[in-house]
Amino acid sequence: MPAFKYKARGHRGDAIEGVIEAPSTDVAATRLIEGGLTPIDISAYQEKVGLGGDLKDLFPPKIELLDLVQFSRQMYSLMKAGVPILSALHGLSANARNRTLGHTLAGVMESLESGRDLSSSLAQYPDVFSVFYVSLVRIGETSGRLDEVFRQLGGYLDREVKTVKKVKSALRYPSFVLTAIVAAITIINIFVIPAFAQVFESLGGQLPLPTRILVAMSNATINHWELLLIGGALIFFGVRYYVSSEAGRYRWHKLQLRLPMVGTVLYKATLARFSRLFALVLNAGVPIVTALSVVGRALNNEYIEERVLSMRDGIERGESVSRTANAAGIFDHLVLQMLEVGEESGTTDELLIDIADYYDDEVDYAIEKLSASIEPTLTIALAALVGLLAAGVFLPMWDLYKVAL
Incomplete structure (x- = not known):
């Protein structure tokens, strides 16, 4: 889209300069006026061409969840203040930190x-605004509560950002340890073991099993590193291709919930997300059948989505929410009981918020427990590696010492 450099006056007469994107100068002037500015001069903007500009075009910044949180909250504030949508978007576009x-x-x-x-x-822009985001905005438009929808979206996305940060924080130390282990194994195989291998060969006789394992690993790394790289690349892209397929993605999403240690965190996070999104959509006045369709597609798990859509089909047949949830087989006793109570009392959306708050606390606890569970596992793996290295190096030396005696 063309860009125009403008000079304008604010409502207090202060001089303002900037750049605005618009199809034409007339549209640019209209947008400035809608934004409360009085345009004085508008001219075509020629962006400076150089290495910096080329790099910015080649590597544009990615839109993060935090950017959407800020956008949603700003839209809520502007719309609550009575600012027209076009004027609000113009101001946010011109002042966005993310290009x-x-x-x-x-x-x-x-x-x-x-x-x-x-x-x-x-x-x-499906890569920026998810189906759930767009669906809620559409609901806000039809119900006349668009400002409230943006407020709820900002709060929901903010919780998502905090959860992602906690997971990354919990996995930071294990990732560092795993990287150190891989680097240590590579260095030992390439530089350390070959130096000892010549000494071991001069001893004659059969070497101990740990030593033979180390020598074989070293020889494979040095003599066949091309095959190892090709094999690793084939496995990586093969798994990635399978997971990107419909059947593979479904099985992977189902397997995620059963992974040791991590599966519990993902399961509770999914329950918290379902409860909060379901409550948010119901609170916006959306029928239950439509709400389940919207929420199911927003959970980012095709296995859970299929189970939630089966609930929708059951409700269309006239069954209750609690009964269809029980038949889905993905909810624990607490969720089922709260749904049943909510149906009887007519407070399903309020109880779902309580469930979401409960599982958010459970996710926080599970993340802390995850970090505490991974550390002993890594310690054992590191101890096993050190033990193998020690046995492989010192056992032949011990045999040499006994022969010398």
Whole structure:
């Protein structure tokens, strides 16, 4: 989209300069006026071409969850203050810290100006705005509660950001230890073992089993490293291709919930996400059948999505929410009991919020427990590696010492 450099006056007469993206100078002037500015001069903007600009174009910044949190909260504040959508998007696009998000919002404005509604305009950028995000915005448009929807989206995404940070923090130390182990094994195989191998060969006779294992590993690393790299690459891309397929993705998502140590965290996080999203959609006045369709696609797990959509089919047949949830086979006793109580009392959305808060606390505890569980496992693996190295190096020396005696 073309860009224009402008000079304008604010409502207090202060001089303002900047750059705005628009199809034409007339549209740029209209956007400035809608933003509360009085344009004085608008001219075509020629971006400086250079290595820095080329690198920015080649590697545009990725839009993170935190950017969407900030965008949602700013939209809530602006809309609550009565600012028109186009004016709000213009201000956010011009002042966005993330250049990619700024360009995206400029495209959304152009779509709005062509006659589309906000949800349809956001849906043109599926890599930025998820199906769930777009669906809630559409619900807010039809119900007249768009500002409240943006507030709820900001709160939900903020919890997602905090959960991701906690998981990364819990896995930081194990990742560092695993990297150190791999680096140590590589260095030992390439530089240390070959030096000892010549001494071991001069001893004659059969070497102990740990020593033979170390020598074989070293020889494989030095003599066949090309095959090892090719094999590793084939395995990596093969698994990635299988997981990207429909059947492989479904099995992988199902397996994730059963992984040792990590599976419990993912399961409880999924229950918390389902409960909070379901409550959020119901609170917006969406029918249960539609709500389950929207929430199921927002859980980022095709196995759970299939189970949730089976609940929708059961409700369409006239069954209760608690009964279909029990038949789905993915919810624990607490969720089922709370759903049953919520149906009887008419407070399903409120009880779902309580369930989500409970499982958020459980996820925090499970993440702390995950870190405490991984550390002993890594310690055992490191001890086994050190033991193998010690046995492989010192056993032949012990045999040599006995022969010398």
